[in-house]
Structure formats: structure tokens, C-alpha cells
Amino acid sequence: MSEPTSADNVLMDFDLLRKLIVGIGEVADISGVPQRQIRYWEDKGIIQSVKEGEGTTRKYDYLNIKKVLLVKDLLDDGYTLDAAARKVEERMKTINEVFARLSAQNSTP
DNA sequence: GTTCTCACA
């Protein structure tokens, strides 16, 4: 009877994204970017990794994966790491606002 | 399974 509304749908996707944290291997496989390159960008400061507990294995959250995917596309378009990083950061600003908005709704009973 | 450094093109 209760049909999923667009609002409920977006919340379901958001819940999935904020829980989607995988290692560099998964990101490299899904993003198609060699693990070497992913770490390379992270070293440049284009993207950041989240450390899990004490392990040294860096995990990448949806936002980081999005950056890798975005930077890869930008680089393929003829952009350089510096140019791609700038565009990605601007895009992250928008995504961050959406995340904060969804986070508030998800945390609001 | 991941991470680090060194070196090269």
C-alpha cells in the first residue's frame, strides 16, 4: 500500500552510499583506475582516504570514490590533475551540501 | 590484503 515516494527513494540511496566504504582494490576495480594512481592522487592531495581503526588500509568512502571517478573523467577530457582537482573540489561543495541535507533528514525521526 | 620507497620514462 505505501508506495515509495521520491523522498524515501533518495534516502534509501543515501543510506547505501554513506555505508559504502571499500578498499583501494575495490575502488580501482570499479573506477578502472590502478591502485598506484589512486594513491598517487591521494599523495597530491586531490583526494583523501579514511583510515579504519588502527589498520593502515585506507578505505575510500562514496565521496572519495566520486572524486576518483570524476578526476578520471576530467583527466580523460584533457584536464590536468590541478585542473581536475579544482573542478572536483567545486563539485564536492555541492555534493557536500546535499549530503548534509540528507544526513539531517536521515537523523531526524 | 594493503602500504612504502626508489627509480625510470
Added chain:
DNA sequence: TGTGAGAA
């Protein structure tokens, strides 16, 4: 800029 290999 991106990758190779070895080592821990």
C-alpha cells in the same frame, strides 16, 4: 604524470 618492482 604515471608506472615498475621489491620489501615489510
